[in-house]
Amino acid sequence: MLCNICKAREARIFYTEIINGEKKEQYLCEECAARNTSLRLKAPFGGEPFSLGGLLSGLFEGEQERAHGLEKSSEAVSAGAQPGTACPECGMTYEEFREHGQFGCAACYRNFGKLLTRNMKNIQGSDVHVGKWPKNAGERTEQPAEPAPELSETERIALQLDQAVEREEYELAASLRDRLRELKREKEKEREQEREREKEKGEVSR
Amino acid sequence: MKKWYEKREEESIVISSRVRLARNLAEYHFAGKMKEKECAMLTQIVRNQAPLLEGRDGMKYYSCSVNRLSELEKASLKEWYIISGQIAKKPQETALVLSEDEGISILVNEEDHIRIQSVAPGADLEGAWARANRIDDCMEELGYAFDGRYGYLTTSPLNAGTGMRASYLTFLPALTMTGKIQKLADEVAKYGFMIRGIPGEGTKTQGYLYRLSNRKTIGCTENEIIDSLRQILRQIVDQENQHREYLCSVSADEIEDKVYRSYGVLRYAKRIGTEDGLTLLAQLKLGRDLGMLPLKKSIGLYEQMIRIQPANLQKLCGKSMTAAERAAYRGEYLNRLMSGCEI
Secondary structure, eight states: OBOTTTSSSBOOEEEEEEETTEEEEEEEOHHHHHHHSOOOOOOOTTSOTTOTTTTHHHHHTTGGGTOOSSOOOHHHHHHTOSTTOBOTTTOOBHHHHHHHOOOSSTTHHHHTHHHHHHHHHHHHSOOOOOSOOOGGGOSOOSSOSSOOOOOOHHHHHHHHHHHHHHTTOHHHHHHHHHHHHHHHHHHHHHHHHHHHHHHHHHHHHO | OOOGGGSSOOOSSEEEEEEEEEEOBTTSOOGGGOOHHHHHHHHHHHHTTHHHHHHHHTSOEEEEEGGGSOHHHHHHHHHTTSSOHHHHHOOSOOEEEEETTSSEEEEESSSSSEEEEEEEESSOHHHHHHHHHHHHHHHGGGTBOEETTTEEOOSSGGGTBTOEEEEEEEEOHHHHHTTOHHHHHHHHHHTTEEEEESSSSTTOOSSSEEEEEEOOOSSSOHHHHHHHHHHHHHHHHHHHHHHHHHHHHHHHHHHHHHHHHHHHHHHHOSOOOHHHHHHHHHHHHHHHHTTSSOOSSOOOHHHHHHHTSHHHHHHHHTSOOOHHHHHHHHHHHHHHHHHHTOO
């Protein structure tokens, strides 16, 4: 069967999208699926398997909303947005990392740590080193030197969403996505209320 | 001194075992963020370790600036899998530290600051790892970027943890001819390993050569990675042997014909292309392994497939050549090789 979008290449992906309970089904080729859907394609077997540009950064997509572990550059803080977050040590930005899938220095591992932990587990099945230990790296610790930060509810659901998409359980994925949106709305509402309270306080003190 | 691939006769299925370790130094930015001065300092301090390696490894070590080599030299080293395409293209200061038997090659300032490659003939990942580990012990004095949780910190987080890629180079003609490679590749992928054609893309190959390697680098020890690879290899070798028996039982005449045709072309043809040369040599190896072609000595597929590549042919000839000139020279070279191992 030919792809429903380009009508030229062989369709290899059956894509189901559920928006507000409405189901839309399409047969797509890999190129059109990558371009037109949020589906995260695995690197094709035998393709450049370690090109993070194609694999890890794909998993990082959508992280802007849920990245809390990143150091923020002053511009990013003032903009209140995740794009623009940077490693204070080498200046590596979140966008740069997403584009190339490479870190700029050892400190990036800490500064991008929360994102890394979650995604490394997804890809490699673990995020804790148990192999060789250099002699000058101190005593081998029983527990990981710095345990990964606890995941917030938003992050936990985002992780489940990734896994549901991976397993092609789209109905579950859709409900998780809706839950994420709900959480986001709640958070925005809380922030809004906070701002109003601040405003009121300001007015009272004046 | 003999090169690693000359140390013993090439095995019938497992050509070589390779371990690569990715390491970075804590005091420097990673490759993508390094300034020119840092690159120069890094290459110098790693090259300064060469005498120490000689003591520990019991043989001579040589080093050079990769970025200052001629394009032909770089292409030749790339064909020998000593340097990577990535380092060959880098304009910044880069270096290669190479052992006399070429079993250890250390790339400096490629994707990571240090990439140690250790190759051993046959199915001997344990040997390749033991040697890489010794070299790594010397290098760690330079102060690696290491973290108690993420292990060796690599430029790409997909290599973090052990930073190790271990692999076997295998010759699988029967599994290729019976169309089983893709299925095998899908199967090993489930366990976090992969099979790729060499040279080629995906599972395509011209000489029935495939590399079996690990994907996962964290959450397991180096020995666990090696043990798993060895177990998978054992199954692949069994399957290849069974399929060779099967092929011999159903189409021995056909294979024998193919083998002797290949011998005829290699022995007498006047112009041979790179890909053709590789395929013909692979068929000759299969013929000898199956006992169909009583060649007096092994042709050493790995070595010869590299010697007939464009850059190495031009180095051998001592001048640059067009593709047509190369095909003629390759023909001459292979004719000579065949006459040297007469039936």
